[in-house]
Amino acid sequence: MKSIELGQIDLNLLVAFEAIFEERSVTMAAARLYLGQPAMSAALGRLRTLFGDELFIRVGREMQPTRKATAIAPGIFAALHQVRQTIQASQDFNPASDRxxxxxxxxxxxxxxxxxxxxxxxxxxxxxxxxxxxxxxxxxxxxxxxxxxxxxxxxxxxxxxxxxxxxxxFQERFVGIARKNHPALLQKPLSIEKFASLSHVLVTIRGDTTGEVDRVLADRNLQRRIALTIPHLLVVPSIVASSDLVATIASRAASYFSALDAIEVFELPLEMTSxxxxxxxxxxxxxxxxxxxxxxxxxxxxxxxxxx
Structure with missing residues (x-):
């Protein structure tokens, strides 16, 4: 049996088949698809050639489907339904109901x-x-x-x-966090030298031991001690709250942590770009x-x- 290439099939013919099958009338099918009757009759002729069958025969006032038309109809309807669903899904997204x-x-x-x-x-x-x-x-x-x-x-x-x-x-910037009553923060203003002398936590997902703070300190010939590197920001407050370690983190996160009684947010004593x-x-x-x-x-x- 000779195979049929999908590229040779006009999808509109299947739509015409659907309309004639449901309307039982070439005239009514043409009106449904906003076509002239000659165009619909031509589509029916092409359908008959494609499937090698009359497909629809006039019985009284109706175009009745042949056995072959009745047999292929469910597959054609399912294919058209799938195409319509796919096109609709690509165009519309309803956040209230879509899964x-x-x-x-x-x-x-x-x-x-x-x-x-x-x-x-x-x-x-x-x-x-x-x-x-x-x-x-x-x-x-x-x-x-x-x-x-x-x-x-x-x-x-x-x-x-x-x-x-x-x-x-949005724009972000760095601030520092430390435990409440950290001895370094009691000495105000906090100098850049004092800040560099503290033990620090570095949050890094890359596992490196150098952050932007270190590059800024290096410009001042200063170096800090990274006592802990960690990839998870959310564990930092509990570490800082129970030790003398300090951390430099993004201001939005720090503003949430400042609600904790044990955490204090402070401005860094060094110029850093946002x-x-x-x-x-x-x-x-x-x-x-x-x-x-x-x-x-x-x-x-x-x-x-x-x-x-």
Missing amino acids: RDFAIGSADYTSFVVMPKLLDHCQAVSPHLNFRMIEFEKDRVGELLEQGAIDLALGVFPKPSRQTHCLPL WTVSMMWSKLADRDGANCWLRQTVKQYARSDCHA
Whole structure:
């Protein structure tokens, strides 16, 4: 049996078949599809050639389907339904009713400052949406976005990948945290030399032992002692609160930690530049309705944070 190439089939013929089958009239089918009767008659002729069967025969005032037409109808209807669903899903995204899992590439800092408000919003208006937060290596973020492993990424991206878009969300800066009544903080103002002499916690997902603070101190011929490196920001307050270690962290996170009775936030005695936290997504998903909604919602709640 000779195989039929899909590229040779006009999808409109299947739509015409559906209309004639349901209307039992070439005239009514033409009106349903906003076609002239000659055009619909021509489509029926092409359908008969394609399937090698009359498909519809006039019986009285109706066009009755042949046995072959009745046999192929369920498959044609199912195929058209699938095509319509696929097209509809690509165009429309209803956060109030759609069920969808989103994967967001994020370190614990960006998850900490963005996700609580985002989830609070979604629980109220998008109860069927689920989220997965995934840590990532910065040099792989473009690959992960292109593969669809993550829907978007949050972080600092000074050199965005070529096939991505990058949108700034907010500015951040460093501050220090220490335990209440830390002896170094009782001596005010805190000098840069005293600050460098303290034992420090460095939060780093790369596992290195040098941060931006160290580069600034090096310009002043100073060096600090990194007593602990750790990839998880959220454990830092408990470590700092129970020791003489201090940590330099982003101000948004520090403002939350300052609510703890045991933690004090202090200004650093050195000049440090602020940085931009951004959102990155693949150009392949730029027009996707669900991705557009996610980006807009993340932007809204990231920028609305009162601790910026």
